[in-house]
Amino acid sequence: MSADQDYKYIGKGISRLDGPEKVTGSAMFVHDMTLPGMLYGKMVKSPHACARIVSIDISEAEKSPGVRAVLVGRELPYKVGIYMIDKDILAKEVARYHGEPVVAIAAQSELAAEEACAKVKIVWEALPAVLDPREGLSPAAPLVHPELASYSYMKGVFQPQPGTNISHHQKIRKGDVEIALAKADVVWEAKFYNPPVQHVAMETHTCIAQALPGSQVQIWTSAQSPFTVRNLFSACFGIPHQNIRVHVPYVGGGFGGKAGIHLEPLAYLLSQKAGGRPVKLTMTREEEFGAMPSRQGLYSQFTTGATREGKIISLVAKYIWDAGAYADYGVNVGRAASYSGAGPYEIPNCHIDSLVVYTNKVFGTAYRGFGHLEALWGIERNMDIGARRLGLDPVEFRRRNVLRPGAKTITGETVTEHTGRVDLCLEKVAEEIGWNGIQTEEERAQAMAGGKVRGKGVALLHKAPAMPVFTSSAALLKFNENGSVDLLTSIIDYGQGTYTALAQAAAEELKMPIERIQVPWESDTAMTPYDWQTVASRGAFMGCKAVIAAARDALQQIKETASQVLRAPVEELVCRDEVVFVAHRPEECLSYREVVMGYSYPNGNSIGGPVIGRGHYIAQGLTHLDLETGQGLPALDWTYGAHGAEIEVDLDTGEITVLNLATALDVGQVLNAQSLRGQIIGGVVQGLGSALLEEFRFSPQGRLLNAGFVDYKIPTSKDLPRKMSQHIILTEQLDGPYGARGVAEHPMISVPGAIGNALYDALGIDFFELPLNAERVWLGIQRKRSETQDTLPGAIKLPRAIHLDKGGA
Template identity: 30%
Template sequence: MTKQDFRIVGKSVKRDDVIEKVTGEGKYTGDYHMPGMLFGKIKRSEIAHAKIKSIDVSKALAYPGVKAVLTHHDVPRVLHYGSPHPRSASCTKDQYILDDRVRFWGEGVAAVAATSEEIADEALDLIEVEYEPLPGVYDIDTAQLPDAPLIHDVGPGGNLVIPPVHVERGDVDKGFAEADLILEGEFAGGRPTPTYMEPNVCVADWDGSNKLTFWTSTQTSFMVRGALAEVLGLPLNKVRVLVDHMGGGFGAKQDLFQHEFLCALLAKKCRRPVKMEFTRRETFVAGRSRHPFKLWLKQGFRKDGTLVAREMKVVFESGAYGSHSPGVTNVGTASATSLYRCDNVRLNGRAVYTNTPIAGAYRGYGVVQTYYALDIQMDEAAEKLGIDPAEMRLRNAVREGDIAPSGHPIIGHGLESCISHGVEAFNWAAKKGAPDRLVAGRPSARKGYGIGCEMHGSSAYPGIKEQGNATVKMNEDGSITLLTGAAGLGTGAHTALAQIVAEELGVTFSSVSVVHGDTDVVPWDIGAFASHTTYMVGTAAKMAAAELRARVLVRAAEKLQEKAENLEMVDGIITVTGKPGTSLTILEAMGPSRGIPAEHLIATGSYMPTKSYSFGAHFVEVEVDTETGIIECKKVMPVHDVGKIIHPIAAQGQVEGGVQQGIGHTLTENYVIDTSNGRSLNAGLVDYKMPLSMDMPDIETVLLEAAPDPGGPWGAKGIGEDPIIAIGPAIANAVYDAIGVRFHHYPITPEDVLNGLRAKQKD
């Protein structure tokens, strides 16, 4: 990478959306109101697995203010994936918009449109459903029994969502034969949900030409357009999907949800706009959680710490429908080929249906689960072999040229840099080597230190190409409009894209404005996920900006009678190298003559990357109270290699948010399903404990530009998902360091701590 002075990239310029967000003026989908708009609500099943014998909507229909009711008799009987994501294409189509059967407690069985939300709500109680209960499956083990009740008639057999994923490299048996130490363990994780601030919401409106306009809180507007068009039997240009601001997505807003189809169908039936907005409770029941999992891991090590063999079996719980299970199973399983290098691996991944709410995409996408196990067992091996845990990781860290989970060789490996940097900055050796774990002034507390590592791919899924596009327009006054299909989840990625365009084009940051999320206007985009917006769309935007810049300089060269290659453009001013005093503004080069610009300046960049990996290491200090069992995360030093930092504060925000979410899923967050009947036990924020600001540790984020990726803008890589991965095992390892009790699951609750301490005392 050539050395370059950056004017805009690398600076924490003011994000153009922040003022309107903090003043409450930013528009979210829920803010849209239209004349004559109706409100939709969904009747949800109160039984987890049943046939619908009959459904009587006559009383609801007769209720004043009710305009339409839909049941499975009234909607197209089309099977769909639930997730229109290409990663899910290996999934059997397993969802109907409404079926004559329910497969989880809370699944929609009917939808109502009425003149107010209250009336729609009241009408739900007037719908009479008669169920014929079916035996249910509520956990991973039962789902795999040979005589387990079957949840779907489609699929590869049993309750499998997809055929098992098998990855094998090298000679595993030979590897184990050469090992001095073999460790084997079982791991498991609960069901954290992303708990975004903005509940899912959509508004549907049909016009006289039978065109659907659809506002929705989605990360993947073009996929929503595709799925709606397919099910409604419309060409793509008759469905327009718009996304304004979003209050978070975290992966879970990638699906095409039942309420989205129903909202469009209700609006069509009523010939009036319809809005549907989830309650907080519905975000749990009908949203998407992380996949609960069970995992068995066996690894062999040499005396010097070298990892020589790895065998893993993981089962992900998909819930009632497939959604992202193919992607999560493939990515989660393949991810265990890497992080810590091992030539001999045998991995098996499965996903099973259960009669529980649907698991989907959630930040960390299968990798959170598998790396939790890898990093805890790495710590156990270090202890058994008498090697410092950081040193153990340095010896095994993935390196340049190693094959990544995507199957591509790794270019730019930042893991060693992250570990080494953190060891110094965290003062690891001194802390870890301290003679005791006592906490001053708190006799019942013990402190402990732990490390966790991660690597995560952007656009790095075997066999799937992701694509980002960006269009850059120069307006007649020289101002710039960037058009992108990448949704703005609240990550700051749009600001980064504007910075990239301003930097590459040679204009001021404030002269670039971003238009996003209207499928009729912006270039096609696969969606904002996989930590790839800045990396992938950023490169597309840089390409478009470079093309535009070249065309401006050609015009300027004509006017100045100079060669274009002798010209420079900075902040919209074109100068001639070596000739101070000669300059043109963009407008003078391109400007309108009698209102007509010299040229229609519009360029589109298109980028289809194959892979990119970013790396990180988290260093954690915890305090564990041996009387209450409460674990407090006191200090976290997340060290991340992002290749090139585009917007330091936005990147830091991503890291801090990931740490907070990760602390939640490791210590307190778990959406609990009663395994005797499939009912949700804590679908709401009173009983589901997210960490709040008071629970936040002191976070000292370190961003490194250790291993730039040649495919990203000036080497930039993804940062969205990374920080949620390493924090979990780092905490579990720190808890062990504090109290000498090993936990192989999350969340690690106070009860677990007290039970663990009691069991240890008995030993």
């Protein structure tokens, strides 16, 4: 199956190009940067989920030692946002979430800024808050944004509903679900819940901004998308693009949380007020949790109808997103998850409503998987519940419904033999975990006597990049005097390994050693070519396509000069090993070095010139989705996959140990074996965080209670599965670079579903809410024991008040 035998670099496990800088501590992150005259910013944040600002007294703060600028929201006539322009840079009349920045101060040191913040006096009038998006849908609910009708937004794509808390309503309509449900032999319903969680990039959000004379702006930021920062910054302040220069050096993790625009406008305004001194704004870890965006919560519900033979014929799904106080990427998360919202299955009749609902909580944004981990938690648990109703093996039930060539997706796209093979992913993981069917209740009862029980489960996944139809990438290959190459891109490699993959593509196409390709680790909107954003598992796909085009352009330039010198037509020239030669007379040759800065004849006459290869790529044939039916072509590429899990549950503690976690993904073609493995393992472990550990907890008043690593745990080296394996299916993506498709987000998706399904197999208990932490599992075990009335050993009677599974829309 391996197609890489013809490639010198593509598919090989070449180590990251930035390894030496990173292991010696010399890689410079914005976190590490200081500029001459730099001030430090700090923010006063709202202590309420929703409250009116009655008054702000900054007089003492302004006099505090070292203070150079104090800003309050009322003096800032700006709004910012990516798809919906709904966010104040500092809260003005009303603060909409606990942790929302209200006052910002720039001072000579962080400590001086902090001390000044403590001197700000704000009088608040607490207002009723919307803390549950389901309640937010009620006509009686307070409005988080009463001014929704006045906001600008991306028209033709999103559908805000003024007078409600709905920032977007995405509809998918395929077939007739009512007729199909009436015909179904078996119909079942289920409801699920995902809590909001945080990205937890190890480098918190940080940026430095400087307001310079003549409306010039310099920004250094830990961000995923320099051009999007620039574009949204320009739109916010009305400053022309060319006046704004955004630099992105090394970035300490992103996972979607650093897409879009975040601290840059505030740092700029502080700089402006401080007379043009650069201002650095760095989030503490607590602020990263409480003030910076998170992943939205989701309530999902499904009504599914199937034939007796196990073919799903109807699916009605409702997704209610807990968007938090601002739309940010959340509206697009709600859109993207809905067009994937039936799972990788062929469903002839499907009706989805995805409602993105404002609440008075920290706002949601993109997070690795972009809504798919959340939606597929429900979808894949729902598949196991359905299999049980039908008396089918869950793997067999999936086999009967997965998308195969010829099938139509719920947006009307036809699956072809090149789209990817989710069926092969399913078979691979089932084999890897030794799938042999779900346990019987008798088998479980027997196992429970031992104090620890085991279970197995599978879950499928799919995702396509969620991006506007016009999304494009560009690359430049700039030759140096010695014939080496600088590869310029504005894709950001914040850990994925994209730059190494791009260098591999450049080396492959230019027919030169990869050691001679350099990717400068700083993107700069004034120096590196346009790229829309580094999100959506599109960077390696679109970036490699642009690099391949740039390499061909560079070779053409080399050949044009060589053609004159060698007196041979361009089409008879061949490039190999940094030499251009005449195909049938290889001794007639020139090294790249002799040509790339222009060729000089012995008499001094010179021709040609510096070679700069230019390439671009734009996704082709994508369409907007019809606003009423959701029909259209939203997907550059679909990447399919599956996880299989075997777990062990300690009945006394509720703790889950993952014994085996097998992952299979149809990546089309491996670009870099080492990075691919790193992406898969890293994603799976991040998915385990969502499955087992992570959730925001709020007080009844909407205060975030666990804004720090003491109370919000992410996986450590001690939380790894006993065994993990990664399996690759290679179904060539016809328009992918070398046949490859995106894979950065996918490993994380459906890890919770596989664990949840294994948990049912182990305990015979359906869990509907994440995370599956020891507390929730233990309570589930106790509930089952009390329901079965002491027939099991160790039954404890639970007070009625303890009932955490509040899931359901």
